Amino acid sequence: MKKLKLPGIRGSGLWRRARRLMPGIGRFDQEKYWVRRHARLQGDPRSVGNLGKSLEQNVMAEERLRGLIAHSARILKPYASVLDIGCGYGRAAGAFCDAGYDYTGIDISPVAIAAARNREPRGLFIVG
DSSP states (O other), rough: EEOOOOOOTTTTTTHHHHHHTTTTTTTHHHHHHHHHHHHHHOOOGGGOOEEEEEOOHHHHHHHHHHHHHHHHHHHHHTTEEEEEETTTTTTTTTHHHHHHEEEEEEEEEEHHHHHHHHHHHEEEEEEE
């Protein structure tokens, strides 16, 4: 579990008071965050996108990303495989599989991996 770093606050009376009032402050559980986010936003590009942007803006960003991934797949052609760490629901998998790569995606969220397996059956997806 990664701890939040707040320079200049730790060790001060303010920090001790905040810790007493909010025992969880300073701790961020990435696994819990991503599992909840993927479950809550299942099927929505914002599950891996920018929550500060609209659904339409995230869809447009997904389209641009697909073009970038397809371009990358052509450039990286001499290589036979791709490892995507933090693959989410496998949005990059299709372009790489279409280009003939062996694709492996790893994500901490079982919900995202289940969606990735449904979305791109040619890829290997691992929860981890």
